[in-house]
Amino acid sequence: MPELRTTTLVDAPLRTVAAALLDARLLARAVRGLGVRISGGPVLYAGASLTGSVGPVNGMLVVTRADTTGVSAELVGGPLPRLTLVTDLLHTGGGTMVVDSVEWSSPGGPFGRLADVVVGRGLALKVMEARAEAVSRRSVELVGARVVVGAAIIRDGLLLGQQRSYPADAAGKWELPGGRVEPDETDHAAVVRECAEELGVTVSPGEQLGPDVPLRTDLLLRVYAADLVEGEPSPVEHRAVRWLAAADLDTLDWLPADRVLLPALHALLT
Numbered sequence: 001m002p003e004l005r006t007t008t009l010v011d012a013p014l015r016t017v018a019a020a021l022l023d024a025r026l027l028a029r030a031v032r033g034l035g036v037r038i039s040g041g042p043v044l045y046a047g048a049s050l051t052g053s054v055g056p057v058n059g060m061l062v063v064t065r066a067d068t069t070g071v072s073a074e075l076v077g078g079p080l081p082r083l084t085l086v087t088d089l090l091h092t093g094g095g096t097m098v099v100d101s102v103e104w105s106s107p108g109g110p111f112g113r114l115a116d117v118v119v120g121r122g123l124a125l126k127v128m129e130a131r132a133e134a135v136s137r138r139s140v141e142l143v144g145a146r147v148v149v150g151a152a153i154i155r156d157g158l159l160l161g162q163q164r165s166y167p168a169d170a171a172g173k174w175e176l177p178g179g180r181v182e183p184d185e186t187d188h189a190a191v192v193r194e195c196a197e198e199l200g201v202t203v204s205p206g207e208q209l210g211p212d213v214p215l216r217t218d219l220l221l222r223v224y225a226a227d228l229v230e231g232e233p234s235p236v237e238h239r240a241v242r243w244l245a246a247a248d249l250d251t252l253d254w255l256p257a258d259r260v261l262l263p264a265l266h267a268l269l270t
């Protein structure tokens with residue numbers, strides 16, 4: 001299988017670049033240069049299946065990794081060539097090294113191999129250059145983003161989820177307790193305040209779970225594990241709160257950003 005690899009140094013912390021990579025629009029824009037159109041949700045998460053099409057021909061883009069180490073995806077199915085996209089991140093003294101590699105199946109025979117050298121590699125290189133630039137731009141944009149904290153509260157092996165009641169497009173969907181960090185407030189202090197306001201409980205926040213997830217141009221979701229110190233959670237402004245077992249995590253209708261965190265939440269429950 002032909003393979004190409006490029007590296008780019010991005011002037012942003014690793015966790016911010018990891019967040020930028022989860023923006024599904026960057027991937028869609030990158031493969032558009034190959035004539036591939038991708039449709040699906042706003043963020044990439046492990047297990048997501050997106051539709052990839054070239055003209056009338058459809059295939060499936062399956063995301064196999066989306067975490068703090070980078071993202072991987074495979075275009076499979078249908079008559080499209082098999083295409084694997086892998087992005088790894090490395091922390092360096094001068095910024096974050098983004099290592100992109102693309103692997104694809106080339107058409108057989110000498111003509112196929114010639115076409116691969118002349119057309120395939122040239123196209124792939126263009127795509128990778130465009131992608132590196134887009135990742136850099138999005139990362140720098142996210143450096144100044146405001147943070148929404150979420151709390152993964154565990155009790156007796158169950159995770160507390162809450163169901164939104166507004167706005168209309170999010171009503172009925174599930175999320176973790178939390179909200180925007182105020183200026184001059186630490187993430188941990190925001191977790192404690194939001195849990196008191198939304199649930200009437202006292203929590204003690206711990207380590208971050210999973211990657212930062214981009215919500216909008218200037219907003220990131222960052223989730224922390226939290227212990228329930230005092231009180232019985234009850235919904236103040238939400239439709240419902242529920243203690244969830246590992247098996248419930250994959251069946252609920254989560255907000256898109258929270259789907260990225262499901263592997264980290266599963267790990268917390270096992």
Ligand SMILES: Nc1nc2c([nH]c(=O)n2[C@H]2C[C@H](O)[C@@H](COP(=O)(O)OP(=O)(O)OP(=O)(O)O)O2)c(=O)[nH]1
Binds near residue numbers: 174
């Ligand atoms: N608290 C919380 N918010 C989440 C999660 N996932 C996710 O996409 N969000 C989004 C929903 C909101 O757009 C934003 C949270 O900001 P917020 O708490 O100020 O939002 P809100 O809708 O309650 O208030 P507002 O935007 O009307 O000011 O983050 C999650 O797991 N927990």
